[in-house]
Amino acid sequence: MATADKIPARPRASFDVRKIREDFPIFKVPINGKSLTYLDNAATTQKPQAVIDAVMHFYTQECANIHRGVHYLSERATESYETSREKVRRFIHAASVREIVFVRGTTEGINLVAQTYGRTRVGPGDEILISGMEHHSNIVPWQILCEEKDARLRIVPINAKGEFIFEEYVRLLSPQTRLVAVTSVSNALGTVNPVREIVRLAHAHNVPVLIDGAQAAQHMEVDVQALDCDFFAFSGHKMYGPTGIGVLYGKERLLEAMPPYQGGGDMISSVTFEKTLYNRLPYKFEAGTPNVAGVIGLGAAIDYLNKAGMENISAHEQDLISYGTLALGALDELRIIGTAKEKASVLSFVVEGIHPHDIGTILDKEGIAIRTGHHCAQPVMEFFGIPATARASLGLYNTREDIETLVGGLRKVIEVFR
Amino acid sequence: MADLRDLYQEVILDHHKKPRNFHRLEHANRQADGYNPLCGDKLSVFVQVEDGVVKDIGFIGAGCAISTASASMMTESLKGKTEAEAKAIFERFHQLVTNHSAAQPDPATMGKLAVFSGVREYPVRVKCATLAWHTMRAALEGKKETVATE
Numbered sequence: 001m002a003t004a005d006k007i008p009a010r011p012r013a014s015f016d017v018r019k020i021r022e023d024f025p026i027f028k029v030p031i032n033g034k035s036l037t038y039l040d041n042a043a044t045t046q047k048p049q050a051v052i053d054a055v056m057h058f059y060t061q062e063c064a065n066i067h068r069g070v071h072y073l074s075e076r077a078t079e080s081y082e083t084s085r086e087k088v089r090r091f092i093h094a095a096s097v098r099e100i101v102f103v104r105g106t107t108e109g110i111n112l113v114a115q116t117y118g119r120t121r122v123g124p125g126d127e128i129l130i131s132g133m134e135h136h137s138n139i140v141p142w143q144i145l146c147e148e149k150d151a152r153l154r155i156v157p158i159n160a161k162g163e164f165i166f167e168e169y170v171r172l173l174s175p176q177t178r179l180v181a182v183t184s185v186s187n188a189l190g191t192v193n194p195v196r197e198i199v200r201l202a203h204a205h206n207v208p209v210l211i212d213g214a215q216a217a218q219h220m221e222v223d224v225q226a227l228d229c230d231f232f233a234f235s236g237h238k239m240y241g242p243t244g245i246g247v248l249y250g251k252e253r254l255l256e257a258m259p260p261y262q263g264g265g266d267m268i269s270s271v272t273f274e275k276t277l278y279n280r281l282p283y284k285f286e287a288g289t290p291n292v293a294g295v296i297g298l299g300a301a302i303d304y305l306n307k308a309g310m311e312n313i314s315a316h317e318q319d320l321i322s323y324g325t326l327a328l329g330a331l332d333e334l335r336i337i338g339t340a341k342e343k344a345s346v347l348s349f350v351v352e353g354i355h356p357h358d359i360g361t362i363l364d365k366e367g368i369a370i371r372t373g374h375h376c377a378q379p380v381m382e383f384f385g386i387p388a389t390a391r392a393s394l395g396l397y398n399t400r401e402d403i404e405t406l407v408g409g410l411r412k413v414i415e416v417f418r
Numbered sequence: 419m420a421d422l423r424d425l426y427q428e429v430i431l432d433h434h435k436k437p438r439n440f441h442r443l444e445h446a447n448r449q450a451d452g453y454n455p456l457c458g459d460k461l462s463v464f465v466q467v468e469d470g471v472v473k474d475i476g477f478i479g480a481g482c483a484i485s486t487a488s489a490s491m492m493t494e495s496l497k498g499k500t501e502a503e504a505k506a507i508f509e510r511f512h513q514l515v516t517n518h519s520a521a522q523p524d525p526a527t528m529g530k531l532a533v534f535s536g537v538r539e540y541p542v543r544v545k546c547a548t549l550a551w552h553t554m555r556a557a558l559e560g561k562k563e564t565v566a567t568e
Contacts, residue, residue: 354483355457355459355482355483356457356482357457357482357484357543358483361425361543362422362426365422373456373457373458374455374458381458386458387457387458387459387460388458416422416426416431417431417434417483
């Protein structure tokens with residue numbers, strides 16, 4: 001720990017983590033008789049009272065279906081729903097609300113692109129390019145598409161640090177490439193990918209790019225116009241919002257040309273048995289009654305993040321990851337998996353001779369919540385030749401004390417197995 | 419709330435560090451593979467059965483402390499047992515690690531395996547404790563496909 005202590009804490013006047021923790025009621029709940037040390041933010045984040053209140057307010061005061069009724073409640077609900085869409089637009093700096101499609105989560109966003117853009121643009125012999133560090137949700141939808149279309153899924157490999165090998169990307173990008181789909185931040189390793197450069201090079205070949213933003217939107221400022229990506233998918237529940245709601249951003253020009261994803265109510269402008277006209281964007285992609293409460297909760301989560309300030313959150317979490325890397329590194333038996341130069345939130349590790357599941361169970365007894373397993377990234381585990389890792393992932397409410405509690409817990413684990 | 423030591427008893431840690439019968443059996447006439455995708459635990463169980471009796475049993479693979487110790491202690495407890503006895507011990511072991519009710523077997527009848535009674539406080543770890551046993555049963559039944567506890 002001596003080494004970790006050498007990093008001076010950088011207090012930021014505008015960001016008081018103590019106050020932030022008070023906004024999250026879960027921290028008042030004892031876990032196994034201990035206070036909660038929550039380090040599983042890459043799986044899902046806890047919810048601030050403001051988000052819980054927003055969802056509660058909708059169900060207690062405003063509950064109605066949207067885009068339909070002429071009555072008061074329906075108008076209120078529709079307004080709240082569309083206000084959230086505008087909040088999302090501003091949050092990711094999209095040009096228009098027509099480019100903001102509400103989906104269940106990142107997974108559905110990626111599947112939407114695979115099933116609409118993919119199915120109309122990908123044919124036999126074509127290629128989809130992904131990276132070796134993708135979550136299963138950015139692998140399997142493309143495998144399904146490739147199998148159906150007799151296309152080929154190609155993988156940009158990663159190096160021993162868990163970094164995207166750009167030279168291989170340059171080599172693999174070909175006239176057959178129809179789409180590049182990469183994660184902004186690896187959920188298993190924490191690697192931050194050079195997405196700007198990835199997009200730039202793809203565009204030089206006229207290839208569109210989908211960014212999996214599931215592990216990015218809650219940790220760093222996202223500007224889809226500066227990034228110039230064609231699609232960007234992310235999940236509400238990983239950014240302090242409700243589960244079951246997410247966003248697919250798509251450039252208007254592309255969304256316009258894409259066929260609908262699902263058919264049903266709200267996605268049409270008129271229906272006859274002879275011909276149905278689809279609704280304008282973004283409603284064309286929002287068939288059926290959406291997760292109205294989820295959308296409203298997501299809007300409240302965005303307000304919360306804006307209030308804390310994305311820049312402050314990034315700086316706070318970067319401090320924690322540097323501190324955590326040194327603190328965990330001080331344990332001789334421990335090896336960090338994923339040592340990319342640029343990382344966000346994730347500290348994945350293995351401990352010599354101790355299975356991650358045993359680590360997870362013992363830490364749980366100390367009130368420490370981490371994730372153990374393959375993190376839905378089995379190819380990453382295979383690359384490193386390990387069955388699983390233990391993963392601590394940080395959020396805006398974590399502190400250096402949380403890291404110290406984790407290190408203390410790990411010392412106990414090592415003690416039990418000595 | 420159960421104490422950590424109820425799960426990680428000394429005998430379990432000992433079998434994890436020094437698993438018994440931890441080898442491939444060259445003379446095995448029954449074999450099966452087991453996989454727990456949640457943990458990534460993988461193991462193979464080898465059994466030599468003669469006249470309906472488990473003459474020898476061994477295993478190889480990698481897993482957590484609970485799954486390795488369970489496999490190790492399973493091999494010790496099944497040597498010399500008939501196939502029917504082996505399956506019956508598994509039934510009782512399964513009850514031991516899953517059942518909270520009175521139907522639970524008397525630990526006294528479980529011999530050394532009673533140390534796994536702590537597992538029942540950890541539902542997500544039951545699959546770890548039973549992986550080797552499911553695999554053993556598949557081996558005795560001559561099943562070819564990998565046993566997956568998911």
